[in-house]
Amino acid sequence: MNVRRLIPGTAVATTAATLVALTALTGCGDAGASGDGGKLDVMASFYPLGYLVDEIGGDHVRLTTLTEPGQEPHDLEVSARQRAAMEESDLIVYLKGLQPAVDEAVGQSEARTKVDATTLTSLEKTGAARSEEPADEHPEHTDHPEHGEPGHEHQDGDETHADETHADEGAGEDAHADDHGHDHSHDGPDPHIWLDPVRYSEVAEGVGKALEKADPDHAADYRNRTDALVKRLDALHSRFRSGLKDTRSEVFITTHSAFGYLADRYGLIEESISGLNPESEPSGARIKELQKVAKADDVNTVFYETLVSDRTAKSLAADTGMRTDVLDPIEGITEKSRGDDYFQVMEANLTALRTALGAK
Numbered sequence: 001m002n003v004r005r006l007i008p009g010t011a012v013a014t015t016a017a018t019l020v021a022l023t024a025l026t027g028c029g030d031a032g033a034s035g036d037g038g039k040l041d042v043m044a045s046f047y048p049l050g051y052l053v054d055e056i057g058g059d060h061v062r063l064t065t066l067t068e069p070g071q072e073p074h075d076l077e078v079s080a081r082q083r084a085a086m087e088e089s090d091l092i093v094y095l096k097g098l099q100p101a102v103d104e105a106v107g108q109s110e111a112r113t114k115v116d117a118t119t120l121t122s123l124e125k126t127g128a129a130r131s132e133e134p135a136d137e138h139p140e141h142t143d144h145p146e147h148g149e150p151g152h153e154h155q156d157g158d159e160t161h162a163d164e165t166h167a168d169e170g171a172g173e174d175a176h177a178d179d180h181g182h183d184h185s186h187d188g189p190d191p192h193i194w195l196d197p198v199r200y201s202e203v204a205e206g207v208g209k210a211l212e213k214a215d216p217d218h219a220a221d222y223r224n225r226t227d228a229l230v231k232r233l234d235a236l237h238s239r240f241r242s243g244l245k246d247t248r249s250e251v252f253i254t255t256h257s258a259f260g261y262l263a264d265r266y267g268l269i270e271e272s273i274s275g276l277n278p279e280s281e282p283s284g285a286r287i288k289e290l291q292k293v294a295k296a297d298d299v300n301t302v303f304y305e306t307l308v309s310d311r312t313a314k315s316l317a318a319d320t321g322m323r324t325d326v327l328d329p330i331e332g333i334t335e336k337s338r339g340d341d342y343f344q345v346m347e348a349n350l351t352a353l354r355t356a357l358g359a360k
Contacts (some may be wrong), residue, residue, distance in 0.1 A: 003274045045094035045102045047074040048194035070334045078105040098191040120206030121199040123189035196261035197237040197285040248358025258329035301356035303327035306336045
C-alpha cells in the first residue's frame, strides 16, 4: 500500500469466496422479510454500509444505522436499546475492526444473519503508528490488483468471515487500548475499504448477495439494484483514475490514515499526522518529519476532516506555509459535508485532491 511505512498484507477474502460463504448461511435463505409491511429489518453499523443497504434494498428494507450523523464512528458506544434492536434484525451488516463496541455487540447478538464487510473484499495490514516510526524513502509503487486473491471462508453459526489464519493475524493481540478501553491497533488491517471505489464495489456485491439470501422473494430487484450501483462505482473509479493520472506531486498529507487504499489504487502516497486513530495526538518528531516531507515533496495542502478537530492540521499548515482543505473519509453525512451522499462527497474529494496535487 502506498501509505508510507505500511507493510503489504495478505488478502483476507474475495468476492468469489463470498458467494460460497453466503450460500452456507443457515436459516437466511428461507427467513423472508419480516416486520411492518413485510420489509426486511436490516441494521448497518455506520453510513458507508447503510448507504449500500439503502441503495440496494430500496423499498424492500427498513434500515437502522447504529452511528448517528455527525458521530465519530470509531468511538461509538452501543446502547442497550440498540443491542435489543439487533436481536430483532433480519440482517446485520458491519465492518470488523473499525468500531470495537460494534464488534463486541455483534459477537454477543443472536441475530439471524451477520455479514462482516471485511470478508467481502481484500484488506491490507498497517505497520506501527506513523508517529512512532522512522521515515522511509518513497516506496516503489506496485499496482494493486483490481480484485483480491481467492481466500477461504467458513461458517460460524450464521456469520461468515475469512479464514482465521488471515482475518485474525496480528489484529489486535498486541494492541494497546485508549483511555476508553477501545482497541485502536496499528497492527491490524486498515478498515477504510469504502474509500477505494473498487473495494467498495466488491462490498456492494456481497451486500446484494446477502439481501438476496435473506429475502429471496425480491432477489431479482436486489440483483438489478446491485448491478446499477456497481456500474456507478466503476464509473467513479474511472474518473479518479483519469483525474489523478498526471499530477505535480504524488504526496498528500491528512490528519489520520483513512486514505491508504485510495492512495494505493491511484498511485499516490498518503502521509498522515496520526495513525488509524483520528483522535490520537502526533509526536513532535512526527510534526518535524512532516515539515520535511512538505518541503521535499512540494506539498501545499494539509487535509482535515469534518468529524474531527482541524486544530493540528491548521497548526502544521501555519508552520509550513501550507493551506488547509477538507478530504472527507465519509464516515457520516452532515450539514458540513460537501455533498448529500457518498458519490457527491467522493467527487468533492477528487476535486480537492486534483487541486492539492496539481493535476493537469
